[in-house]
Amino acid sequence: MSQIIRRIGVSPRARGSVGGGNCPDIFELADGNFAVIGTDITDKLDGELPSDASRADYERIVVITRETLVRAKADIPEA
Template sequence: MKIVRRIGASPRERGSMSGESCPDIFELSDGNFAVIGTEATAEFDTLLPADASRADYERIVIVSRETLVRAKDDIPDA
């Protein structure tokens, strides 16, 4: 599996010159997406709605609103 492309603006385009705040979204060659975000599993695990669950190998990450909004036009409809 490989990263095919970035979804949305790069961290630099969003104003991160220091490299300290670099949430990012990538489309993978199998059609899935990889996300770089702030790890927040411990904080949000018990707050998930009753119809949501997380496997032991999954983590909850926070992606900034700007990152996701600027990725909107690049996310395929299907």
């Protein structure tokens, strides 16, 4: 299993989340992949995936706020 190397973007607290109930986050992993904490909306969007998209049984569709991704943009590597 991979280890978290760093947060991508700013912390949830810096985005105004202090209660712990709305804390989407993005992390870079040691293997070069990314881990995302978001709201699981698989049941809602699974049937709306385009015909050229699919997910495995072990994969989930998660949503993060626009602010989370926008504020992470500067930390996302180009390659």
